[in-house]
Amino acid sequence: MxxxxxxxxxxxxxxxxxxxxxxxxxxxxxxxxxxxxxxxxxxxxxxxxxxxxxxxxxxxxxxxQVEQGNDAPMPLVWIGLDERHTHEPTFWQRVQQGIEAGCAEHHLRPHFFTFQRDHSSTSPVQILLNEESFNHVSGFIMVGKCPSETLLLINRKGLPIVLVDHEEPVILADAVLNANIEAGRMACHHLLSQGCRSIVFVGRDSFAVSFRERFWGCRLALEESQSQSAKSSKYSLQSASNSLLTGQEPRIELQLKKWTVPYGGPSWRQSLERRIQAAVDVYSSQEAEEFAAGAASLLPGGFVCANDEIALALMQLLQSREIPIPAGCRVVGIDNTAASLEAAVPLTTVDLAKEWLGIRAVESFVRKRLRPEAQHEKITLSARLIIRASG
The missing domain is CATH 1.10.260.40 (lambda repressor-like DNA-binding domains)
Known part of the structure; x- marks a missing residue:
């Protein structure tokens, strides 16, 4: 409750x-x-x-206020949650709160269960589907990345299915998504507008489709900037040659790299620390002030992190090595969690829907129940850049 x-x-x-x-x-x-x-x-x-x-x-x-209905039992909707997210308070629990609010508003009775990332013949979903209580289920809302085998199993029941923050090509279902590509694009364009010419994306594609899409957004932003630069010849080879002939500094080519860290596992912070240490080790014998200046030159101009948690850990590691933020390196996160505002250096981030992601999923479910013949929909909720001190 x-x-x-x-x-x-x-x-x-x-x-x-x-x-x-x-x-x-x-x-x-x-x-x-x-x-x-x-x-x-x-x-x-x-x-x-x-x-x-x-x-x-x-x-x-x-x-x-939700008006009290009649004495008829409320339709039962089963809501599946990726078991990795059940105790994550900054994003997924807020999505769950939105689902609960939506169910209350539309007089639905939610039943929450978890599914495993790797489908098996003894998965909780298969056990649940064989229970007698399943006869009263009116449909499913599945939150997070769900195995295709599990979704196919559910789809055989012929009931409405709404996917949240995930798409699945093997079944026909409505999907309610955040604008993850646009979020990455916004974050990267912001760093480019601040003069960053070298950008690193930190994340893990296999953790979530949203992480992969956020990297795609960064790549799209870089391609757009390169295309615009090519049109104006700012970064062309001819321009660089002319700069050398005139004694001027040639412009630096735009670069986007990716640091893959095992986010979701127990060692992802240590992996991130090793990445940063590898970039600054060459300066380990110098004085602190020289170390900070040199380290900053080896690190990219800015980081786009797949979520705020990664961004906040990254900032702590940079600050522990006396690399100033944003003077030495800019950092942008994605999700706009409460911790991003409370950090010692408030984090620039991209705000994405949380409670509203859940509410819209319920609304989509209600629509499919009332009009099962309707065309399937993909609903994408917009993103918003929030500029703070980190970048």
Whole structure:
């Protein structure tokens, strides 16, 4: 069962005061329409409920309160979660909160279960499908990367399926996704606009499709910048030759590299530390000030990390080696977790949907139940760059 949501939690997510949230939810003056709508949307996403008689604004109350249905049993929807994500609080638990809020709004009864990344004949999914309670299931919402074999097994039941943050070509199903390619593209373009000519992407393709797509976005941004540069001849061979003849410094070619770290395993931080150490070892015998300056020259101008957790670990490692951020190296994360704002150097990041990813998945599920003959949809929620001190 979801925990009770407080006004302070809503305020923390939006970066406003608890007083502002209270004023907005109660319909009182002193709060702009835009802020009032943001508060109502976040409250709805978190599953906040206004007490009876607790507000004077009828619209907000109608938006936040779920009317009691009749005595008919609520449809049962099974919601599968990748077992690796069940205790991850910064992203996946917030997606789950959105699903719970969406189910409450649409009078659905959620039943959560976990699936394993590697399908087996004794997987929890296969056991669940053979249970007597399955006869009452109205469909599935599958969250995260699910094995194709597991999805095929579920698909044989002929019930609606909605995939969250994952696509599967072997079955027909609706999918609700974040704009992961656009997130990587935004992050990389931002670093390029700050003068970074060498960029490293840190992640692990096999961990999640979203990680791979975020790297594709970085690569797309670099190709776009190179194409634009070629048109203006800024980075052409002829331009470099002319620079040498005139004694001017030739422009540096744009570069994008990838550091693969075993994210999701127990040793990924150590792997990342070794990567950084390898880049600065040559300066290990120099004084601290010279070491920092030299290390910065060996490291790229900027890093795009597959998520905020990797970015925050990277910044700690850089700072422990006295490499200043952003003067020595810029860092951009993706996801906009609470920790990204609370870091010693607040992290520049790309905001992606969390609670709304879950809410939209439920809405898609309701649509498929009401109109099973409708064309399958792929819903992509937009990304937003948040510029802070790290880059």
């Amino acid at each position: 979801a925990q009770k949501v407080s006004m302070q939690q809503i305020a923390d997510r939006l970066g406003v005061s608890k007083y502002t949230v209270s004023q907005a939810l109660s319909g009182k003056e002193g709060v702009s329409d835009a802020t009032r709508k943001e508060v109502a949307a976040m409250a709805r996403a978190l599953g906040y409920r206004v007490r009876n008689g607790g507000g004077t604004d009828g619209t907000i109350n109608r938006d936040l």
